[in-house]
Amino acid sequence: MSLARTWSVGLVGVRGAMVEVEVDLAAGVPTVVLVGLPDAVVRQSVDRVRAAVVNSGHEFPLRRVTIGLSPAAMPKQGSGFDLALAVAVLAAARVLPAARVGDLVLLGELGLDGSLRAVRGVLPAVLAAAAAGHRQVVVPLDNADEAGLVEGVDVLAAGGLGQVVAHLTGRVLLTRHERGAADPAPPGPDLADVVGQAAGRRAVEIAAAGGHHLLLTGPPGAGKTMLAERLPGLLPPLDERAALEVTAIASIAGTLPPGAPLVTRPPFEAPHHSATMAALVGGGSGQIRPGALSRAHLGVLFMDEAPEFARTVLDTMRQPLERGQVTIHRANGSATFPCRTQLVLAANPCPCASAAGDTACTCSPLERRRYQSRLSGPLLDRIDLRVTLPPVTRAAWLDGTGSPEPTAAVAERVRRARAAAAERMAGTGLSLNSEVPGRLLRERWRPARGSLALAERALERGSLSVRGFDRVLRVAWTVADLAGRTTPTAEDVVEALGMRLQRVAA
Template sequence: MTLARTWSVGLAGVQGAMVEVEVDIAAGLPGVVLVGLPDAVVRQSVDRVRAAVVNAGGEFPTRRITIGLSPASMPKQGSGFDLALAAAVLAAAGTLRRRAVDQLVLLGELGLDGSVRAIRGVLPAVLAAARAGHRQVVVPLANAAEAALVERVEVLAVESLAQLVEHLRGATVLQPYARGPLPDQPPVPDLADVVGQVAGRRAVEVAAAGGHHLFLTGPPGAGKTMLAERLPGLLPPLDEQAALEVTAIHSIAGTLPSDAPLVTRPTFEAPHHSATMAALIGGGSGQIRPGALCRAHRGVLFIDEAPEFPRAVLDTLRQPLERGQVTIQRAAGSATFPCRAQLVLAANSCPCASAAGDTACTCSPLERRRYQSRLSGPLLDRVDLRVDLPPVTRAAWLDGLDAPEPTTVVAERVVRARAVAGERLAGTGLALNSQVPGRMLRERFAVPRSSLRLAERALERGALSVRGFDRVVRVAWTLSDLAGCTVPGPDEVAEALGMRLQRSAA
């Protein structure tokens, strides 16, 4: 009896778990038994490994082979176990030294010709290997730049199974992959391109400074999409931890560009209104993958033509937006993804979507109410800023020729405002005004009652809910940070209230 073992990594959400791959070769009828809750893709890996070993010039054992994937209670999904299975089989057969693979972590899919192909989720897998104490991983060459983002781990990049076998037998030596400089980021859309729309420009600045959700309404051509697309450019670059989080999500989703292994800027996701619940939140019939909301983590999720989305699909955003993470349950297991994104909704004022606005609208009041009611009240109650954009007039277009403030100028104000908020929130574990709980707003960061009179009257007459009142106070703190004030005054509260109730008043 011959036993060999090596290591790979299984993924559940963005968390990796070490999987020990054991291979036992014994006398008996030739055959392969694979145990350890493998899915269909993992079960088919036996045939891929057999063909890859033979086509790479090796010999696949013709005896009874038992392959165990531990822990046995964890579901195993995906083709990333192929390379580890091949190495363990060859070690058990005596082609490779068992000591050469017993502490090695191998990730990669095998082609039938023995080539090693790229897989998803390499970054979270290598992070899991590093946490478990492993110091050397083997990955496909196409994933090497992504794996090299993890410090204190030696990355060996291979293009074929034969290349790996030659290295493990000592015939050749693979040099650790050297991490190169990150490529230059492409320019972001400039806020100076937006003509007019003073209220809209102010709203995206406030949203960026405090991390607030935003709802833009207005006729076609008013600039809703342009403003939303320029919001990520106003957000600060991602720090190292946030960049790794976002990169891990995009690696699992398969949306990580091959020429940009690390996501350093806030992302922008804009799903089509035909998107399903799984496409928006996450899911899938096989391996659970992140949806648009999760891919927008630390960035912006833009829902254009929001009333055209199924109401049930949009309502699934409510709980994840509050918690900052989403857990997707399946019969075979569950996966949790972070989703602390800024939501930007955009909608026309009415079904006819007249470019001239309300003056040329042909919709009846009932049609307008029915159209606007497609967005549920509980979802809108979680949106801090609601801005109604008027049509861009000829005068506003001519004034726009004087070059409005560019993104770089506004982004500097956003950075200063966030720094002020960060100092005030030091020690709380929070970084943005939008994250402050209501109780902390009232006890630790109380606003003078004299400044809150307008908001209190709106609460009394039912124009604001208690949640809405707290959101007005959060926006007032952001306006105070932008203005350089130590505490919000009546003007900041009034502006915050106006941004909250503008669409309702319209």
């Protein structure tokens, strides 16, 4: 009997889980038994590993091969275990020294020719290996820069199984990978491109400063999509911890941009209105993948033509938006993904979507109400800012040929406003006005009573719910932070209330 062990990593949501790979060779009819809740992809890895071992110049053991993946109760998914299986088999056959692979973490998919191919989720896998005390990881060449983001781990990049075998036998050692400089991300669209729409520009600025959700309503061509696409450029760059979170999600989703292993800018996701619930919130029939809601974590989720989305899909987002995470349950397990994102909805005022606005609308009042009711009241109640954009007039177009305020100038005001909010909330674990619980708003940061008169009247009339009242207070604090004031004034509350009730100043 010959036994060898090595390590790989499985994924549970956005976190890695260490998996011990054991291989036992025993006398008997040549066969391979794979145990430990493998999915179809892992079971098929036996044939890939056999061909890769043979085509790399070695013999696959003609004995009874038992492969165990521990912990046995955790489902194993994906092709990232291929390299660990091959190395463990060769170590059990005494082609490789078992002592050298006992603490090694191996990740990668094998081609039939023994080549090593990139896999998803390498960053969370290496983070899990580092947390478990492992200090050496072997990854495919295409995943090397991503793995190199983790401090304290020696990353060995290999192009194939033959190179890994040569390294472990001491013939040709793999060198520690040093991550090179990342390609600079191209600049995003500039707010100076938006003509007119002062109210829309103001709403986007407030949304960026306080992390508020936003609804833009207006006819085609009013600039709804342009404003939404420029919102990420107003947000500050991600700090190191946030960048690793966003990069881990992108790695699992397979959307990590080439040449830029670390995502430092807030992401922007814009799913089509035909997207399914699984595409939006996450899921899948096999391995649970993050949806657009999670891929927009710490960034912006833009849903254009929002009423065209299935109502069940829209309403599914209500709880995740409140909690900042989404948990997806399946028969064989569950996965939790973070989704602290800013939601931006865009909608036409009616089904005909006349570019000339109400003057040329051909829809009946019933059709307009039915169209607008596709956005449910509970979902709209979670939207802090609701702005109606008028059609862009000829005068506004001509005025816009000057020099509208660029993204850089607005982003600087947003940065100062966020810094003021963070200083005010120091020690609370909060940093954005949109995150402040209603109790703290009313007890610790309540504006002067006189400044709330109009909002209190709206609450009494039923125009505002209690949740809506708290959201008006949050927006008022953001308006005050942008103006450099230490407390909201009556004018700040009026502006916040006007955007809540879709009353837009000229």
